[in-house]
Amino acid sequence: MEKEDKNNFLPPFYKALKNYAKRKPALWSTPGHASGNGLKACPAGKDFYEFFGHNLFQSDMSSSVEELGSLLEHEGAPAEAEKRAAEVFGADTTFFVLNGTSTANKVVFFATVKPGDLVLVGRNCHKSIMHAIIMNEAIPVYLTPKPCAYGLIGPIDFHQFTKESIRAKIAANPLTTNPKAAKVQLAVITNSTYDGVIYHAGKVKAQLADLTHFLLFDEAWYAYAAFHPFYEDRYAMAPRVKRRAQAPALFATQSTHKLLLAFSQCSMLHFRKGTGPQELDPQGLVEANLMHASTSPFYPLFASLDVNTQIMKDSGYDLINKAMDTALRFRAAVRRAGARFAKHGDWWFTPWQPARKRLEKDPAQWALKSGDKWTGMEIDPADDYILDPLKVTLLTPGVREDASMTDFGIPACVVKKYLAARGVVAEKSGFYNLLFLFAPGVSTTRTAQLLRVLHDFKLEYADNSSVEKWFPEIAAQYPGRYTGMGLADLSKEMHAFLRERDIMRATMEMYTQLPPQAVAPHKAYYGLASGRTEYVPLEEALGRVSVLMILPYPPGVPVMMPGERFPSENSPILEFLRTNEAFENRFPGFGTEFHGIKKVWENGHVRYMVCVLNKTKKGGAV
Numbered sequence: 001m002e003k004e005d006k007n008n009f010l011p012p013f014y015k016a017l018k019n020y021a022k023r024k025p026a027l028w029s030t031p032g033h034a035s036g037n038g039l040k041a042c043p044a045g046k047d048f049y050e051f052f053g054h055n056l057f058q059s060d061m062s063s064s065v066e067e068l069g070s071l072l073e074h075e076g077a078p079a080e081a082e083k084r085a086a087e088v089f090g091a092d093t094t095f096f097v098l099n100g101t102s103t104a105n106k107v108v109f110f111a112t113v114k115p116g117d118l119v120l121v122g123r124n125c126h127k128s129i130m131h132a133i134i135m136n137e138a139i140p141v142y143l144t145p146k147p148c149a150y151g152l153i154g155p156i157d158f159h160q161f162t163k164e165s166i167r168a169k170i171a172a173n174p175l176t177t178n179p180k181a182a183k184v185q186l187a188v189i190t191n192s193t194y195d196g197v198i199y200h201a202g203k204v205k206a207q208l209a210d211l212t213h214f215l216l217f218d219e220a221w222y223a224y225a226a227f228h229p230f231y232e233d234r235y236a237m238a239p240r241v242k243r244r245a246q247a248p249a250l251f252a253t254q255s256t257h258k259l260l261l262a263f264s265q266c267s268m269l270h271f272r273k274g275t276g277p278q279e280l281d282p283q284g285l286v287e288a289n290l291m292h293a294s295t296s297p298f299y300p301l302f303a304s305l306d307v308n309t310q311i312m313k314d315s316g317y318d319l320i321n322k323a324m325d326t327a328l329r330f331r332a333a334v335r336r337a338g339a340r341f342a343k344h345g346d347w348w349f350t351p352w353q354p355a356r357k358r359l360e361k362d363p364a365q366w367a368l369k370s371g372d373k374w375t376g377m378e379i380d381p382a383d384d385y386i387l388d389p390l391k392v393t394l395l396t397p398g399v400r401e402d403a404s405m406t407d408f409g410i411p412a413c414v415v416k417k418y419l420a421a422r423g424v425v426a427e428k429s430g431f432y433n434l435l436f437l438f439a440p441g442v443s444t445t446r447t448a449q450l451l452r453v454l455h456d457f458k459l460e461y462a463d464n465s466s467v468e469k470w471f472p473e474i475a476a477q478y479p480g481r482y483t484g485m486g487l488a489d490l491s492k493e494m495h496a497f498l499r500e501r502d503i504m505r506a507t508m509e510m511y512t513q514l515p516p517q518a519v520a521p522h523k524a525y526y527g528l529a530s531g532r533t534e535y536v537p538l539e540e541a542l543g544r545v546s547v548l549m550i551l552p553y554p555p556g557v558p559v560m561m562p563g564e565r566f567p568s569e570n571s572p573i574l575e576f577l578r579t580n581e582a583f584e585n586r587f588p589g590f591g592t593e594f595h596g597i598k599k600v601w602e603n604g605h606v607r608y609m610v611c612v613l614n615k616t617k618k619g620g621a622v
């Protein structure tokens with residue numbers, strides 16, 4: 001009689017990996033640490049080995065182990081794991097991608113887009129989409145997000161998903177050779193947005209059905225949607241409602257590590273066949289994946305995706321439902337505290353959410369509706385969005401729903417730094433907002449801690465507790481600057497500065513008033529390789545063509561793309577950059593992080609330098 005496998009409850013790849021590792025095979029292959037043995041040669045290596053434990057090193061083996069199938073060729077146990085994931089997540093085909101959704105997005109582009117193709121992308125998309133545009137030499141046609149008074153980056157309004165709007169954008173695009181095109185090659189929608197606004201994906205699909213050959217929903221923050229009825233019809237791989245004659249092939253890319261349970265870097269790429277004229281040979285997806293994948297994948301990462309599938313299959317609903325309960329309780333507690341403080345005319349954090357008193361797990365209650373003041377946006381009756389209860393944005397005082405700024409305000413960076421000093425890390429922050437993610441792993445204890453620390457901030461603020469005490473590193477790095485100041489002094493000075501500069505106006509407008517496209521993104525980027533670039537300060541940037549993508553963190557969404565020209569003197573983008581530069585000079589240690597900006601420090605003063613194409617030989621700026 002065959003011995004029963006005690007590991008039968010395990011999913012296929014993890015089971016195969018575990019069983020194989022347990023046999024302690026003698027591997028005459030890579031990796032060189034040979035199941036961790038090589039690390040024991042010195043104390044640091046030994047510590048490393050012991051910290052992570054033997055099993056991790058025993059499971060880190062070369063892809064030449066035939067018994068474990070092939071991750072890259074999608075054969076054996078890995079293929080079985082991906083097939084199960086496809087079933088559980090609602091796709092025809094699923095690939096496990098081990099370098100994040102950043103790579104999954106590039107794989108989709110490589111499988112579907114050729115140089116010169118038009119791609120329709122939200123300007124609120126992740127930088128990996130912009131990278132893919134550069135790498136594939138595609139021509140971007142932008143959808144612009146709704147301006148939001150609170151400095152959040154809104155969703156795309158549904159009017160932009162119409163034939164008229166897309167045709168007009170293509171016709172007005174200075175980079176395309178095909179201004180009469182009626183269709184784009186690929187359209188990319190970020191669902192949900194960074195602040196948790198979710199589209200009715202079913203409606204977006206229907207509207208875009210014959211306007212794009214391929215459709216990608218970037219669901220990096222939203223891999224859990226298939227597991228709770230709250231999100232019905234609001235995610236890419238939702239069950240088909242009806243079969244259309246012209247449905248584009250559909251992709252969803254999900255960072256399984258972000259809000260589900262896999263290790264960092266683990267992502268899934270889901271694919272569903274279309275019914276349109278242009279079909280994708282699935283081998284194209286395999287090849288595109290090979291171009292981006294390492295030939296030495298880390299098996300424990302792959303196994304974590306497999307285990308994630310098993311967990312979601314067995315208890316996905318319970319996990320998400322519980323996370324939602326936790327988030328709802330937290331939101332209610334913040335709101336209750338706010339009502340109490342308001343009675344005494346005292347400030348508190350405002351959860352960015354519908355104004356009703358009791359919010360339950362009913363998607364209708366979470367809709368962003370036309371005329372809703374709380375959104376800080378103008379919602380059109382044609383739009384269809386809901387807010388995701390799991391993404392909790394807290395607004396700090398300082399901004400009204402029309403982006404005007406109040407006398408009293410507390411910039412979020414002070415709160416964020418205080419929280420960090422107390423060991424609490426927010427996902428992101430804006431000038432007057434903080435985002436907290438209620439992932440399935442969040443416990444009631446952790447929620448209670450967050451509430452406590454927010455209350456503590458309020459007390460420390462009231463005491464005008466010392467900046468040097470809470471932010472000793474900043475105080476030490478900029479001696480004298482913050483001496484004798486308290487948290488309230490600092491907040492007041494910052495708020496007065498931001499208010500005087502009307503920062504919320506620029507923040508609100510910079511994603512909607514796009515700079516002109518001078519050359520295609522890849523052409524500007526290639527300036528780096530051909531030595532055609534120079535760094536200039538902001539004062540000299542006007543009219544020049546950006547070589548790099550410029551992104552502020554937060555929110556991590558590009559404000560300039562390569563190939564775009566720095567627009568007029570008083571454009572919101574330059575205004576935003578200048579204000580940030582001035583802010584950092586005034587409040588060193590509290591500056592916004594930027595990608596694509598070289599910060600040059602001299603005598604305690606910072607200058608922001610941007611990379612632009614140099615003037616051509618003929619003397620004209622490109």
Ligand SMILES: *Cc1c(COP(=O)(O)O)cnc(C)c1O
Nearest residue numbers: 099100101102126190218220255
């Ligand atoms: C984080 C993110 C990505 C990239 O995902 P990684 O898994 O970190 O590589 C892509 N798209 C969006 C919208 C994201 O937020």
